Amino acid sequence: MTYSSTDKLDQDQINRAIAAYEEARMGHRPKPKFELHLIDHDHFYAKRRVPAGLVDFLAVIAGGSLWFIALFGLWLVFG
Numbered sequence: 001m002t003y004s005s006t007d008k009l010d011q012d013q014i015n016r017a018i019a020a021y022e023e024a025r026m027g028h029r030p031k032p033k034f035e036l037h038l039i040d041h042d043h044f045y046a047k048r049r050v051p052a053g054l055v056d057f058l059a060v061i062a063g064g065s066l067w068f069i070a071l072f073g074l075w076l077v078f079g
Contacts, residue, residue, distance in 0.1 A: 034046040 034048055036044040037047055038044055
């Protein structure tokens with residue numbers, strides 16, 4: 001059986017479509033709730049992962065309070 005150049009083109013399109021599908025399928029997975037830490041060559045322990053939303057929330061609170069303190073200090077000095 002012989003293949004023409006259009007058959008090769010069709011196979012390339014199929015390969016690209018499969019690669020795009022796999023990339024899209026693997027890209028939208030939820031983050032794991034636990035991180036695995038290595039104890040020795042084949043033993044792990046699971047540690048609960050801190051949610052990124054909590055870390056972001058605490059960072060915004062800390063940054064906002066620092067700005068408030070700085071502005072309040074300027075108000076005391078120049079007010």
